[in-house]
Amino acid sequence: MAPKIVDREAKKEQIVHAAIGVFAEKGVANTKMIDIARAAAIGKGTIYEYFRSKEDIFAAAYNRMNREMEMKIGQILSGSEHPAVQLQMIFDLSLDYFGHDAVEFSAVMMDFWAEGIRRKSPEMMGVINLKEIYDQYREIIAGIVRNGQRQGLFIDVDPVSYASLAIGALDGMLLQMVMSAEIIDxxxxxxxxxxTMIQCLQKEKPNTINPEKKK
Amino acid sequence: MAPKIVDREAKKEQIVHAAIGVFAEKGVANTKMIDIARAAAIGKGTIYEYFRSKEDIFAAAYNRMNREMEMKIGQILSGSEHPAVQLQMIFDLSLDYFGHDAVEFSAVMMDFWAEGIRRKSPEMMGVINLKEIYDQYREIIAGIVRNGQRQGLFIDVDPVSYASLAIGALDGMLLQMVMSAEIIDxxxxxxxxxxTMIQCLQKEKPNTINPEKKK
DNA sequence: ATATTAATACCGACCAGTCGGTCAAAATAA
DNA sequence: TTATTTTGACCGACTGGTCGGTATTAATAT
Structure with a gap:
């Protein structure tokens, strides 16, 4: 009178994990359900016990990768006080997250990115909403800038424009890292x-803070 | 003994033109051959008289869009003398090219982009080679920077790194323009x-040249 | 203990729809 | 008439998702 119980959350995680691996290897568009199933060492049908569709897995993978980043940024924001340092840490974080040895993750991120654009206008079933994520990041950076300006540390640049620029640069460089890793240092x-991004923001002496890690 | 003659180049152009339109509207991945055929007001089979495959059209469209940009940059390089002005013109060009009313082109560019990444490792049949394009652009920017440094106008930054940053920022901002056009100014x-990108490069007074268009 | 049983998890053959590409016939221009 | 172009019906490969049946587990009965 009592059935087999499994930790459904754990299983979902297992599947998403496998999916991200395959996504990284073959690209989201070229990933078949059977690939994910095999990677997760389960039957294809089983996937559908945990996810409604391929789309659903895609979204889950996206959210999973994103949540990690959010958490780390949250930590940074609640930590150090100096805005320039906060910016630097966030840049470091982003650059490292992708630049690390996990280049394959970058590729997945790109897939998400491309998909996100494609789905910008149409209903997009609430699945991914890349736009929202970007708006949010932009607001985080802009907030730090405003903060710095209020303290008289930063020049009078438009915080949102600056944030757009910074985020854009981050993303664009990611692309190049992915593509030309062997060429660019x-x-x-x-x-x-x-x-560039931090010094140009500071009022007088760029050396008010030390942008170099002490060795 | 001397049958129907058609301007094959013109017809190819007609097809590519139609294809770009459809790409812009539905995204490359979602474009079917029949869509292109209808847009070009020809039969689906006819396309295959002029292009080997969908891939082939894709590449042709890509190259066509790219060649335009290259030509314009060539003009800039051969024109003005001051490196800072050259940079500014190139930035303006890129930003306008996409930011203009032709937002749909940006979306196509993104598709090319995403595809380019996906094809980076595998053979990629020589079809697109986005990497090459980027390497080339990077070298153009880096060249201008080196030039400016030689003339004692620019600070001693690594030209290639700077170029990566600039191109990355350009691309990344494009993404945001596409996505959040209504939010960001x-x-x-x-x-x-x-x-930011030009001032940070200049040695002392940022006003050595006037980065504002005179009105 | 252990056999029974019910609830659930798991599976992969199959289905239905899609789409790139082909080809034989029709249209067309010289 | 004839060389060439155009065409869309057709083909076949592919794939996301379904479904009927099997395996597994744990509560229950003995």
Missing amino acids: IARVKETFKR | IARVKETFKR
């Missing part, structure tokens, strides 16, 4: 990025 | 972009 680009 | 972002 990633560490160097990262340093240039931080230098 | 595009003109303002553009201005911030130019200010």
Whole structure:
């Protein structure tokens, strides 16, 4: 009178995990349900016990990858006080997250990205809403900038424009890292990025804070 | 003994033109051959008289859009002398090209982009090679920077890193324009972009040249 | 203990729809 | 008439999702 019980959440996680792996390897568009099933070592039909559709898995994978990033940023925001340092940490975080050895994740992120654009206008079933995520990130950065301006640390730039620029640069560089990893010197680009984006924001002396990690 | 003659180049152009329109409207992945045929007001089979495959059309469309941009940049490079002005013109060009009323083109560009990434590792049949394009653009920007440095106008930043950053920022902002056009103030972002990316490069007074168009 | 049983998890063959590409016939221009 | 172009019906490969049946588990009865 009592059935087999499984930890449904754990199983979903198992499937999403497998899916991300396959996505990374073959690209979202080229991933078949059977691929995911095999990677998760379950039958194809079983997937449909936990997810309504391929789309559903896609969304779950996206949200999972995103939530991680959000948490880390939350930590940064609640931590250090100096706005320039906060910015630097966020840039570092983003750059590292992708630039790390997990280049394959970057590719997945790109897929999400492309999909997100494609679904911008149409109903988009509430599945992904990349736009919302971007608006949110932009607001985080803009908030830090405003904060810095209020403290008289930053020049009088439009915070939202600056945020757009910073986020855009982050993303665009990601693309190039993915594509031309062997050509561009990633560490160097990262340093240039931080230098440029943060120094240009500061009022007088760029050395008010030290943009270099002490070694 | 001397049958019907058609301008094959013109017909190809007609098809590519139609294809770009459909790509813009529905996204490359969702475009069917029949859609292109209908848009070009020809039969589906006819397409195959001029293109080997869908892939082939895709590549042709990509190259067509790209060649335009290349030509314009060529003009810029051969024109004005001051490196900062050249940079500014290139940024303006890129930002306008997409930001203009032709937002739909941006979406197509994104599709190319996404596809380009997906095809980075595998053989990629020589069809698209986005990487090559990027390497090329990067080298153009880097060249201008080096030039400016040689003339003692620019600070001693790594030209290639700077170029990566600039191109990345350009692309990333494009994404945001496409996605959140109604939220971000595009003109303002553009201005911030130019200010930031060019001023940070200049040695002392940012006003050595006037980054504002005289009115 | 252990056999029974009911509730659930799991599976993969199958289905129905889709779409890129082909080809034989029709249309067309010279 | 004839060389060439155009065409859309057709083909076949592919794939997301379904469904009937099987396996597994744990509560219950003995």
